[in-house]
Amino acid sequence: MNLVRVFLTAAFLASTAMLSHAVEAKEAPVALDGNCAVCLVNGKKIVKGKPEYKVVFDGQTYLFPSEKVKQEFEASPEKYVPALKGDCTVCYAHHDGHRNPGTIDHISFYQGRVFLFPNEQIKAVFDKAPPKYSDVDLACDGKCIVCKVDGGKDVPGKAKFTAIHKGMRYQFPSEAVMQKFQASPDKYISQLKADTSTSSTTDAASQLVSVTGTTGCAACQFGVHPKQDPGELGLAVKSEDGKIYVIEGAHKSHPSLYDSRFESLKVKVKGKEIASKGNFVWLTPQSIETVK
Incomplete structure (x- = not known):
């Protein structure tokens, strides 16, 4: 009987340990490299938090240096969390919603909010025109x-x-x-x-677009990719009014023009609009003509 009890106890402890490890593995990742979000917003200071003072919010674990600071965060977390969950707002704006993580090493403050970036170059883009990127989230x-x-x-x-x-x-x-x-x-x-x-x-299906402009590289020059072939850099046509038209499938339908897209050739494109966002329009071309 004692042997059975010992065996069951050992089995219980083993299963408990396994469950504990499983829970730990599923824990939300630590935000801000474990630094205090409240300290960043209120004092613009990097202060390490402690595991005993943690809050899980929006899929991330936030650490704080004390119970008092933890409670301050819990009272209004939306005030303290970094913009876009710590992802780069500049990358998000220029790459059609792509999420690229920022780091605590490259941080900007604007209107009481914290913004993280993957490097100093992209941070500088934000710092030059913060209103352009601060509300992409x-x-x-x-x-x-x-x-x-x-x-x-x-x-x-x-x-x-x-x-x-x-x-x-x-x-x-x-x-x-x-x-x-x-x-x-x-x-x-x-x-x-x-x-x-x-x-x-429905709207795009009935909208046939005709535009004249100069060619360029969609991804290289304007930070966007084709919808149907996002792995391609894409052909872009910039119209006189400043809109950027991304021409779907141009690398297949017009390979010569696609290869020459960096030469700022003047072209006339007719096609159907399949999507639009801000200053960008994606077209499925019916015809592309070089204009002399």
């Missing part, structure tokens, strides 16, 4: 996603009702609406994407 242009999905209305949100989800800031007109989003954020995000995709596809 503001979802729906600051409008209420719940109001849009549930009621089809564009309702401006308020900064004091901000929820963070996967590094993006969502704003709402009231706390009640914000809590509705927080209860099931993925539901609203996926529904909005589905609605937007349907709308964009």
Whole structure:
């Protein structure tokens, strides 16, 4: 009987240890290299946190030097977390939403927020024009996603009702609406994407575009890639009004022109718009002609 009890006890301890390791393996990664987010925002100081004072927020573990500072973070975490969950806002803006992690070694402060970058060169781009990059993490242009999905209305949100989800800031007109989003954020995000995709596809299908401009490299010069072949650098056409048209499949349909895209050739493109974002438009070409 004693041997059985010893065996069962040993088995229990072993399974407990395995479970403990599994939980540790699944723990949210430590944010800011373990430095205190509150200290960064309030004092612009890098202060190491302690494992005994930790908070898991938006999939990351934040460490603090004391219980008091930890509680300050818990009271309003959206005030202290780094922009875009610590990813580079400049990279996000120039690479069509690509998430590239920043580091605590390359940090900027703007309007009470913390921004991280992968190197000093990209940090310098942000520092030169922070308003251009500081709100790339503001979802729906600051409008209420719940109001849009549930009621089809564009309702401006308020900064004091901000929820963070996967590094993006969502704003709402009231706390009640914000809590509705927080209860099931993925539901609203996926529904909005589905609605937007349907709308964009319908609009783009009927929109035939004709544009004249000069050629260039989409990725090298403008930081964007084709939608259908994102591994390609892409052919871009910059129109006189400053818009950038990314020509889908040009490396296959017009290989000679594609190889000469750095020569700033003047061309006329006709095609269907498949997507647009800000100053960028993606076209499936029907014809491309060189203009003399």
